[in-house]
Amino acid sequence: MNTKTKTKQQITFMQYVFLIHGMQVGIGFLTLPRELSLIAGTDGWISIIIGWLSAVIASIFIIQIMKKHPDATLPDLFKIYFGTWIGKLGTMFVVLYFMSVSFLILFSALTIIKVWLLPKTPLVILTVLILIPTYQLIRYGIRSLGRYAEIIFYISIWMIVVLTIPLNDSHWHYLRPVLKEGWYPVLLGVRTTIFSYLGFEIAFWMYPYLKSKQLATRGIILANTLTMTINLIVTIVCFVFFSQQEIVKYNWPTLSLLKVIEPNFLNRWDVIFLSSYVLIISVTWIISIFIVIQNTSNLIGNPKLEPYLLIIFIVLLITAAAFIVWTQSRLTRLTDMLTSCGLILSYAFPVVLWMYTTLFDRIFPRRTSS
Amino acid sequence: MRKLMCKIIMVMVLLSMLPGCYDHMYLEDATLILMVGLDVNKDNHLVVYSSSPVFNKDAKKKSDEFEDVSPYSLRRNRNNFDALSSGIPTGGKVQTILIGKRLLEYPGWFATLDYLFRTAEPTVTARICAAEVPLSDIFYFYPENEPLVALYVSKLIRTSNRRNITVDTTMQRLHRQFNEEGITPYISLINKDKDIEIRGTALLDKEGRFVTQLGLQETILFRFLLEENKDIATLTFPAQELHSGEQIPFINQKLSIDVVKSKTKIKTSANNGKFTFHIDLNIDASVTERTFPFQMKNQQPKVQRFINEQIKQQIEEILKKTQTHHLDPVGFGMHVRADHYRAWKKIKDRWPEAISDAEFHVTVHTKILGSGVLQ
Numbered sequence: 001m002n003t004k005t006k007t008k009q010q011i012t013f014m015q016y017v018f019l020i021h022g023m024q025v026g027i028g029f030l031t032l033p034r035e036l037s038l039i040a041g042t043d044g045w046i047s048i049i050i051g052w053l054s055a056v057i058a059s060i061f062i063i064q065i066m067k068k069h070p071d072a073t074l075p076d077l078f079k080i081y082f083g084t085w086i087g088k089l090g091t092m093f094v095v096l097y098f099m100s101v102s103f104l105i106l107f108s109a110l111t112i113i114k115v116w117l118l119p120k121t122p123l124v125i126l127t128v129l130i131l132i133p134t135y136q137l138i139r140y141g142i143r144s145l146g147r148y149a150e151i152i153f154y155i156s157i158w159m160i161v162v163l164t165i166p167l168n169d170s171h172w173h174y175l176r177p178v179l180k181e182g183w184y185p186v187l188l189g190v191r192t193t194i195f196s197y198l199g200f201e202i203a204f205w206m207y208p209y210l211k212s213k214q215l216a217t218r219g220i221i222l223a224n225t226l227t228m229t230i231n232l233i234v235t236i237v238c239f240v241f242f243s244q245q246e247i248v249k250y251n252w253p254t255l256s257l258l259k260v261i262e263p264n265f266l267n268r269w270d271v272i273f274l275s276s277y278v279l280i281i282s283v284t285w286i287i288s289i290f291i292v293i294q295n296t297s298n299l300i301g302n303p304k305l306e307p308y309l310l311i312i313f314i315v316l317l318i319t320a321a322a323f324i325v326w327t328q329s330r331l332t333r334l335t336d337m338l339t340s341c342g343l344i345l346s347y348a349f350p351v352v353l354w355m356y357t358t359l360f361d362r363i364f365p366r367r368t369s370s
Numbered sequence: 371m372r373k374l375m376c377k378i379i380m381v382m383v384l385l386s387m388l389p390g391c392y393d394h395m396y397l398e399d400a401t402l403i404l405m406v407g408l409d410v411n412k413d414n415h416l417v418v419y420s421s422s423p424v425f426n427k428d429a430k431k432k433s434d435e436f437e438d439v440s441p442y443s444l445r446r447n448r449n450n451f452d453a454l455s456s457g458i459p460t461g462g463k464v465q466t467i468l469i470g471k472r473l474l475e476y477p478g479w480f481a482t483l484d485y486l487f488r489t490a491e492p493t494v495t496a497r498i499c500a501a502e503v504p505l506s507d508i509f510y511f512y513p514e515n516e517p518l519v520a521l522y523v524s525k526l527i528r529t530s531n532r533r534n535i536t537v538d539t540t541m542q543r544l545h546r547q548f549n550e551e552g553i554t555p556y557i558s559l560i561n562k563d564k565d566i567e568i569r570g571t572a573l574l575d576k577e578g579r580f581v582t583q584l585g586l587q588e589t590i591l592f593r594f595l596l597e598e599n600k601d602i603a604t605l606t607f608p609a610q611e612l613h614s615g616e617q618i619p620f621i622n623q624k625l626s627i628d629v630v631k632s633k634t635k636i637k638t639s640a641n642n643g644k645f646t647f648h649i650d651l652n653i654d655a656s657v658t659e660r661t662f663p664f665q666m667k668n669q670q671p672k673v674q675r676f677i678n679e680q681i682k683q684q685i686e687e688i689l690k691k692t693q694t695h696h697l698d699p700v701g702f703g704m705h706v707r708a709d710h711y712r713a714w715k716k717i718k719d720r721w722p723e724a725i726s727d728a729e730f731h732v733t734v735h736t737k738i739l740g741s742g743v744l745q
Contacts, residue, residue, distance in 0.1 A: 174708075
């Protein structure tokens with residue numbers, strides 16, 4: 001990566017926070033209450049807090065690794081510590097992972113839109129419509145992404161307020177007794193919540209752009225905490241609104257929750273909510289596509305090719321929309337697969353890499369400065 | 371310049387795609403279903419009714435009613451409506467869903483509503499209501515001085531709700547009541563004699579069969595137990611106890627109160643699988659009607675004691691009624707689960723039946739805030 005683009009493309013602390021937070025809040029938030037309820041019952045909200053703790057620990061490890069080489073992204077680190085060829089192999093895996101993530105997020109979001117908003121519109125048209133602005137955003141680099149993530153956060157704060165309206169009709173004694181079946185189901189539920197925090201691993205790519213690097217740890221904790229707060233609010237509202245046997249029957253409990261809100265002047269809140277929600281999910285796929293492009297150009301070693309790579313990838317996505325039928329079961333299978341990969345990349349990998357790099361720097365102290 | 375051209379072309383391409391919302395629909399083409407009815411006819415066939423307004427100056431009738439005697443399901447039924455009506459039916463505006471009492475004799479009828487929950491388009495805030503008469507009497511009823519019957523019924527239920535004389539069971543709430551193990555469902559109940567009128571609450575068992583009903587005043591007290599009472603709740607008691615003078619014909623001795631505020635506390639205790647519920651009801655009320663001479667000022671404690679006793683008796687009657695029918699519309703099961711989870715786990719498979727062993731202790735505390743404009 002050359003230093004010239006680096007100075008031009010920097011992101012502020014808030015942009016860094018919202019990029020990470022934006023990557024974390026995706027479609028998981030729509031299904032989380034059901035998945036948690038299935039495993040941990042009404043005590044699932046405790047799992048969210050434990051999941052937050054593990055996400056924060058993993059995040060701190062990532063920042064500790066990145067601190068050693070403030071200007072390098074993950075592919076650069078691979079090169080430094082593993083040599084060119086193993087490094088390229090590692091980068092290829094990362095590219096594959098984020099490619100699948102962008103496929104998954106984009107098509108899950110579009111499937112939901114199709115079910116709730118536009119049941120008869122072909123998927124291709126939706127994909128094209130959505131990918132044109134995506135192209136424009138990514139084209140202008142990390143800074144425009146940062147601004148986008150920040151503004152999207154501010155203009156969607158109202159959605160959390162709307163989500164608490166159904167509390168009028170809530171039954172708080174659904175939550176009692178706390179720890180109905182002891183700690184075991186709660187700990188089982190942590191695995192599900194860990195998935196809802198996936199996304200902080202983009203700190204591997206965002207850190208080099210951050211202007212004030214001493215705030216990196218604070219920022220990533222803040223991003224995780226924001227995500228936890230939102231997940232916690234949504235889950236608790238769903239848990240006290242739906243009965244536990246009922247919540248497992250909804251595919252997207254968060255959206256079903258919104259159907260209840262019906263002021264005199266408006267019949268379907270969920271339509272407005274979901275249309276705005278597309279903006280929030282868009283941050284996730286935009287960042288994934290951005291990382292795919294970055295890593296691929298790093299792999300090839302020529303940053304000038306980025307716009308062409310972007311166009312190729314977008315055409316690939318549109319073709320996928322046209323020729324593959326994205327059924328719900330197919331998406332679920334992809335989700336399950338990516339969850340395992342994501343868990344390794346975001347939780348296990350940082351710890352291992354940190355140990356490796358520390359050891360490496362002890363043995364070859366001179367190379368640290370490179 | 372080239373950049374500008376590029377942008378213009380991009381905008382044009384995007385705009386040209388916007389009409390790609392394939393499922394646009396013009397209001398003129400839509401048939402907005404306002405009320406749906408499900409019933410069983412004499413030949414034991416499911417009948418589906420629907421009522422929708424007609425937006426046409428020249429139409430004599432203001433509403434369209436359809437009756438489908440051989441619906442395969444509610445979803446298929448919509449296809450049959452397509453053949454009958456001149457518009458495309460949409461379920462997003464349904465206000466009321468009426469269930470005929472004959473259908474309520476069959477267990478599991480709730481499954482016929484699956485379509486309304488599974489598709490995203492229909493609302494879940496439609497009120498569900500049982501009807502004591504065959505639904506054709508209601509759907510083919512054209513009141514002269516009232517708006518469309520669909521609007522009339524929906525308004526009737528909404529206003530009765532504000533007066534607490536019927537329950538506020540929407541589709542969503544009914545879904546919860548059927549799925550929650552610690553409660554049995556309850557829905558509004560209407561009847562048509564000369565006019566359509568609210569008859570209180572229909573109590574259903576876990577399979578959805580109609581079991582028994584609560585009258586108007588019983589519903590008000592029932593809603594105290596649910597802690598769901600809204601604006602105004604008026605209770606009237608025969609008050610021979612307070613004034614033992616001679617009965618005046620037509621008027622009788624009556625005392626009415628408006629309940630301003632009420633608070634219900636339900637405490638549970640479990641003892642060897644037997645549950646005791648302590649229900650503590652605090653009521654702030656003002657007297658609105660007294661048809662007999664009485665010194666209110668000096669004898670307020672006496673009036674309060676009288677009201678306490680009356681409410682207590684009536685609530686105990688409701689509880690007894692639900693107990694003998696093995697029903698738990700108040701949701702005592704949920705209280706047991708919250709307070710005595712271990713005992714609950716043992717008993718939950720036979721919950722609505724197990725309530726018949728339970729014991730209830732009702733205490734009522736009334737505070738009279740005033741007696742209106744008169745002494």
